[in-house]
Amino acid sequence: MADAEGFEYTVRGDALVVVTHHGRTAARLRGEAARDFLRDVETGDPQLLMATVTGNYKRGNERVAKNHPRNLRRFT
Numbered sequence: 530m531a532d533a534e535g536f537e538y539t540v541r542g543d544a545l546v547v548v549t550h551h552g553r554t555a556a557r558l559r560g561e562a563a564r565d566f567l568r569d570v571e572t573g574d575p576q577l578l579m580a581t582v583t584g585n586y587k588r589g590n591e592r593v594a595k596n597h598p599r600n601l602r603r604f605t
Contacts, residue, residue: 536548536550536555536579536580537549537579538575538579540563540567544559545558546559546567548579548582550579550585555579556582558582566578
């Protein structure tokens with residue numbers, strides 16, 4: 530899978546984080562979610578974390594493949 534890119538975040542005040550993707554607002558995190566995000570962004574991959582927070586980490590074939598009959602088989 531290609532690396533996430535184009536995400537940026539800004540901290541506004543003490544309890545608001547705005548995540549943008551290519552200049553457009555993708556998510557706003559407030560309160561505890563904002564604090565958790567800021568803590569996690571220091572230790573992990575910021576681009577991947579922002580992609581996960583905005584829901585921009587799964588694209589077409591990942592969603593479709595999950596429902597393909599070959600992937601629904603149960604092995605017993």
